[in-house]
Amino acid sequence: MKNFEYVRPTTVPEAIAAAAKPGAVYLASGTNLLDLMKGGITRPDRLVDVTRLPGLDRIEHLPDGSLRIGALVRNADLAHDSGFARSYPAVAEALLSGASAQLRNAATVGGNLLQRTRCGYFYDTASACNKRAPGTGCDARGGENRLHAVLGWSEACIATHPSDFCVPLVALDAVVEIEGRGGRREIALEAFYRLPGDTPERENLLEPGDLIVALRLPAEARTFAAHARYLKVRERTSYAFAVVSAAAALRVEAGKIRQARLALGGVAAKPWRARAAEETLAGADPTPAAFRRAAEAALADAKPSGDNLFKIELARRIIVRAFTLAAAGTPARIAALPASPFASVSGALQDA
Amino acid sequence: MNLSISLTVNGARRDVALSDPRVTLLDLLREHLDLTGTKKGCDRGQCGACTVLVDGRRINSCLALAVSHDGADILTIEGIARGDQLHPVQAAFIAHDGFQCGFCTPGQIMSAIGLIDEAQAGDDPERVRECMSGNLCRCGAYAGITEAVLEAQQTLATVNQRRSA
Numbered sequence: 001m002k003n004f005e006y007v008r009p010t011t012v013p014e015a016i017a018a019a020a021k022p023g024a025v026y027l028a029s030g031t032n033l034l035d036l037m038k039g040g041i042t043r044p045d046r047l048v049d050v051t052r053l054p055g056l057d058r059i060e061h062l063p064d065g066s067l068r069i070g071a072l073v074r075n076a077d078l079a080h081d082s083g084f085a086r087s088y089p090a091v092a093e094a095l096l097s098g099a100s101a102q103l104r105n106a107a108t109v110g111g112n113l114l115q116r117t118r119c120g121y122f123y124d125t126a127s128a129c130n131k132r133a134p135g136t137g138c139d140a141r142g143g144e145n146r147l148h149a150v151l152g153w154s155e156a157c158i159a160t161h162p163s164d165f166c167v168p169l170v171a172l173d174a175v176v177e178i179e180g181r182g183g184r185r186e187i188a189l190e191a192f193y194r195l196p197g198d199t200p201e202r203e204n205l206l207e208p209g210d211l212i213v214a215l216r217l218p219a220e221a222r223t224f225a226a227h228a229r230y231l232k233v234r235e236r237t238s239y240a241f242a243v244v245s246a247a248a249a250l251r252v253e254a255g256k257i258r259q260a261r262l263a264l265g266g267v268a269a270k271p272w273r274a275r276a277a278e279e280t281l282a283g284a285d286p287t288p289a290a291f292r293r294a295a296e297a298a299l300a301d302a303k304p305s306g307d308n309l310f311k312i313e314l315a316r317r318i319i320v321r322a323f324t325l326a327a328a329g330t331p332a333r334i335a336a337l338p339a340s341p342f343a344s345v346s347g348a349l350q351d352a
Numbered sequence: 353m354n355l356s357i358s359l360t361v362n363g364a365r366r367d368v369a370l371s372d373p374r375v376t377l378l379d380l381l382r383e384h385l386d387l388t389g390t391k392k393g394c395d396r397g398q399c400g401a402c403t404v405l406v407d408g409r410r411i412n413s414c415l416a417l418a419v420s421h422d423g424a425d426i427l428t429i430e431g432i433a434r435g436d437q438l439h440p441v442q443a444a445f446i447a448h449d450g451f452q453c454g455f456c457t458p459g460q461i462m463s464a465i466g467l468i469d470e471a472q473a474g475d476d477p478e479r480v481r482e483c484m485s486g487n488l489c490r491c492g493a494y495a496g497i498t499e500a501v502l503e504a505q506q507t508l509a510t511v512n513q514r515r516s517a
Contacts, residue, residue, distance in 0.1 A: 001374050003374060004374070027420065030416065030420070031397060034415045034416075047417075049419075049420050076409075080472065099486075100400065101463070101470070101485075102411050102486045103486065105410060105466070106412070106415070106416065239486060336476055336478040338482070
């Protein structure tokens with residue numbers, strides 16, 4: 001690991017000033033950053049430790065009915081907050097389906113939003129990668145790419161965003177609060193991420209010194225609590241990134257879908273909101289045929305970036321399954337294997 | 353750069369002067385404090401061999417910068433027995449053959465202690481397996497590990513009941 005200067009500011013303005021310099025990065029828990037630094041993928045000159053900044057580790061209920069989650073709230077604490085899991089069950093399920101218990105105990109909300117792709121060529125410094133070293137090319141294009149993007153990718157980059165947490169967040173219109181040199185601003189999480197285009201190294205809208213201080217879920221997000229699921233297919237049932245995942249949420253009134261929300265993980269460089277699919281479900285009966293139509297709409301623009309044509313049909317089936325589970329009702333307790341489409345007991349139903 | 357930190361490790365205060373900010377909590381324990389019970393497996397947060405409790409929570413010490421944990425309370429495998437009396441999780445791992453080569457065992461045991469304290473798994477073996485998925489065992493002692501965790505949890509619950517009675 002390259003050496004670096006370590007600084008630990010005590011206020012947000014000090015942190016922003018310290019991180020605005022070239023080569024500086026923020027350190028929270030470091031569960032992704034240290035891994036990247038050990039591999040030489042990220043080589044910062046200065047680490048600005050934000051873990052002691054005051055006031056960023058709170059979960060607050062705001063007067064307008066929204067929920068404000070401090071950037072330093074740990075993934076496990078958020079997922080196991082009983083009020084949170086009741087109001088935003090798909091978000092809690094997504095959190096518990098990611099990483100391991102040890103990592104969830106350490107990893108922060110803000111860090112989760114900023115984790116980097118797990119593309120093997122991004123991680124291998126001997127490979128060409130436009131994201132890691134702009135202009136060098138993309139070895140993933142002609143390489144092992146069965147897990148790569150099928151939506152929103154470019155010739156420059158076919159990597160996917162690895163987060164589970166961000167998928168239901170995008171479906172529920174989460175907003176990111178950012179403090180920077182120009183003061184405070186907020187951006188919808190969906191708009192916060194950029195698609196790769198010709199500049200895959202620019203993954204989001206953060207400017208030098210910008211610090212994510214909180215995440216907000218609007219009041220409307222909890223109106224989906226009775227019918228919200230996160231479903232994730234992975235190559236191992238636990239402690240693995242998504243091949244494809246979906247967050248599906250419904251507001252059902254008198255047996256009809258009033259409103260639907262859908263976002264996909266593992267398919268693009270950002271958590272992928274599928275608004276066209278949502279529109280097909282407004283006013284519809286919650287039937288398998290309706291969910292299949294929604295799935296077709298969600299993947300209408302999908303195309304393989306390599307040996308990953310299978311992910312398109314897999315995504316459609318995951319969408320149908322996630323909506324079917326959501327329509328059946330959010331279970332009282334998160335399943336033993338969170339977000340898994342596979343039963344924990346042979347022959348049993350997934351949520352039995 | 354001279355970075356002085358103070359930690360409580362297994363109940364004792366330890367002051368350490370670091371000459372390099374790159375030292376992980378894992379390397380601090382092993383190389384600076386000679387506590388080699390905590391193992392370095394992958395060193396990248398994938399295997400769980402380096403699991404310790406920091407302020408009561410299990411984490412991967414290989415992905416934690418020591419300097420960022422100034423003031424923390426650390427519990428390692430060396431700090432859980434009382435003299436010759438094994439911790440109930442240690443005893444249960446022996447009783448249920450929860451290991452073969454033993455390399456992953458300190459991490460498995462610290463992870464199990466964290467899991468029991470988190471109280472999310474209950475007596476469901478599937479939830480125990482899910483909550484232990486951050487600890488790999490190349491010998492494949494998983495069946496014994498799951499039994500050991502369930503039994504130790506029961507033992508600790510009984511001990512706690514007696515204490516509060």
